[in-house]
Amino acid sequence: MGKNRKEARAKQHAAEEASKTTAVDIPEDEQWRIIKETGILKQVSSGAATKNGAQAEGEEDEDYEISPLADEIFRALYLVIPMSFMLLLMEILVHYQYGRKPSYEALWDRMLPGVPIIAVFVFYTNRYKADKRMQAALFWLSCIAGMRMVWLLNRGNWLTVMRQSPPIATAWIYAIVQLNLGPAVLSLLVAWFYLWYNEFKLTL
Secondary structure, eight states: OOOHHHHHHHHHHHHHHHHHHHHHOOHHHHHHHHHHTTTHHHHHHHHHHHOOOOHHHHHHHHHSOOOHHHHHHHHHHHHHHHHHHHHHHHHHHHHHHTTOOOOHHHHHHHHHHHHHHHHHHHHHHHHHHTHHHHHHHHHHHEEEEEEEEHHHHHHHOOHHHHHHHHHHHHHHHHHHHHHHHHHHHHHHHHHHHHHTTTTTOOOO
16 A cells, blocks of 8 residues: 555656756747747737727817817807907007096997997908908908998098997907908008008098
8 A cells, every 4th residue: 555655756846847947948049930830929919909909099089179169169259259359449449549448338339239340350251261262251340340440530520430430440350360361461551552542631
């Protein structure tokens, strides 16, 4: 009985030594060949690529989170704010031109309906300003507003000037800003020709 146990232990020890020797004795080239045949590296690399692709897509989604409408509103605000202050400035200046100090009530009456109109007008014209039809409309607006402004400053009575010149001046400046360089210069030349032809003077 004891002899059988000793023989079993000896066989087990010999098997363990043989497995260790076999594992240690495999050459490195043979190990790489076995790894390549199993395809483990491809699975690991494809899994890493899939993970990186998912992360990249997630980052791109985060970058393009802002909707086009929000971007348009944000860009329109860049013009709504200065044009609103332009309207306020013109209202103050036209009062002081005739020796009147503007009251807060008068300024409020001008700005309360004026700012929403400016906001809507700026939003839509800024959205389509690259369109040729919009450029044509802005060109005619600048020509008409420029000639009307020249006429008001030369022939308009003080009440008409106080009522009409602030919004017309704001619309004229805005149209010039939104026009391309060529049409903007041409519209200014139209206003100048109207001034010269009627022998008006540009006095503020």
